[in-house]
Amino acid sequence: MTVVSHGRIASCLCLTILALVFQHASAQARFNGAKAYEYAKSFSAIGPRWPTGPGHVKAEAFIRNQFKHDQLEEDTFTANTPIGPVLLHNFIVRFPGKKDGAIVLGTHYETNYPLRNINFVGANDGAATTGLLMAVADQLRAKKLEGYSVWLVFFDGEEAIQHWSASDSTYGSRHLAAKWGGDGTLGKIRAFILADMIGDKDLDIQRESNSTGWLVDLVRQAAKKCGDERHFFQSDEPVEDDHLPFVKRGVPSIDVIDLDYGPNNGYHHTAQDTMDKVSARSLAMVGDVFLETIRLINQR
Ligand SMILES: [Zn+2]
Numbered sequence: 001m002t003v004v005s006h007g008r009i010a011s012c013l014c015l016t017i018l019a020l021v022f023q024h025a026s027a028q029a030r031f032n033g034a035k036a037y038e039y040a041k042s043f044s045a046i047g048p049r050w051p052t053g054p055g056h057v058k059a060e061a062f063i064r065n066q067f068k069h070d071q072l073e074e075d076t077f078t079a080n081t082p083i084g085p086v087l088l089h090n091f092i093v094r095f096p097g098k099k100d101g102a103i104v105l106g107t108h109y110e111t112n113y114p115l116r117n118i119n120f121v122g123a124n125d126g127a128a129t130t131g132l133l134m135a136v137a138d139q140l141r142a143k144k145l146e147g148y149s150v151w152l153v154f155f156d157g158e159e160a161i162q163h164w165s166a167s168d169s170t171y172g173s174r175h176l177a178a179k180w181g182g183d184g185t186l187g188k189i190r191a192f193i194l195a196d197m198i199g200d201k202d203l204d205i206q207r208e209s210n211s212t213g214w215l216v217d218l219v220r221q222a223a224k225k226c227g228d229e230r231h232f233f234q235s236d237e238p239v240e241d242d243h244l245p246f247v248k249r250g251v252p253s254i255d256v257i258d259l260d261y262g263p264n265n266g267y268h269h270t271a272q273d274t275m276d277k278v279s280a281r282s283l284a285m286v287g288d289v290f291l292e293t294i295r296l297i298n299q300r
Helices: 013-021 033-044 054-066 123-140 171-182 213-225 280-299
Strands: 071-081 084-095 097-108 145-155 189-196 205-208 232-237 253-257
Touching: 033 054, 033 123, 033 280, 054 084, 054 123, 071 171, 084 123, 084 171, 097 123, 097 171, 097 280, 123 145, 123 189, 123 280, 145 171, 145 280, 189 213, 189 280, 205 253, 213 232, 213 253, 213 280
Parallel strands: 097 145, 097 189, 189 253, 205 232
Antiparallel strands: 071 084, 084 145
16 A cells, blocks of 8 residues: 555546636645644544543543634533443534535544553544544635535544443434534534544445435545545445434434444454554545535535
8 A cells, every 4th residue: 555645646636627727726625635644643642532531631632722723612511321421522613604504524533431441542433534624624724615614523422431322322413413403503504424434544435324315426426526436335334323313303414434444344443443554545535525525515
């Protein structure tokens, strides 16, 4: 596997054409996979980030510091878990746009409580997508967006505290979806795009079957435009993840996830989930597809 250290050389064709059409090529957003990788590396270097643990406090501080000049909102709440009440922290970063409504990109950032004793750093599972969204933010903060606002959400408590079930998982997304359902915020969301475990060097993103059809089609269209369609949706699989509380409330949502990580999925939820299994190129591919998907949603 070739490691590309300065962004993606064979980049999204559509962006290249756009860059040619518009003279100011340097102003055209191209996703920086190397930067996303660097963020993910620094974030995973914090170590395990399980709720109630010392690494989690550092992870919160990392996010606060990263977005200290942006519109950062902290959504702190107490979750009832099998180990009792646990204080959790979602983070929301808003980049305003000119169109009425918002596109939400999400990830979880914490690691698993049950894996707290095996040095599980979740390089791909949590850190990679946190880095992805941080690099997306770098491209959004320059000026007011022409299209919809883009909100980035860093969810806490995605992983089960004990055993995965409807009540022991996705604490942060269930909390935020309920809160935003109550105060009318959900009505502003045009699309919710969740990223999970897409840093895998061997990228094969499943078509998650609980996701909204038109949004899946749009992501597929974006992947095709970027020349990356072979990495997207070659197989179908239902996955329970942070998108479900939004799906259930009628928000168009997609989980962009690669749940096939390592030989026989051997790196998933093990101490093997380290940065050497993650690639800047995979992050660049998904970043390019996300930016293109945002553009397509703005055109709808
Ligand atoms: Zn996980």
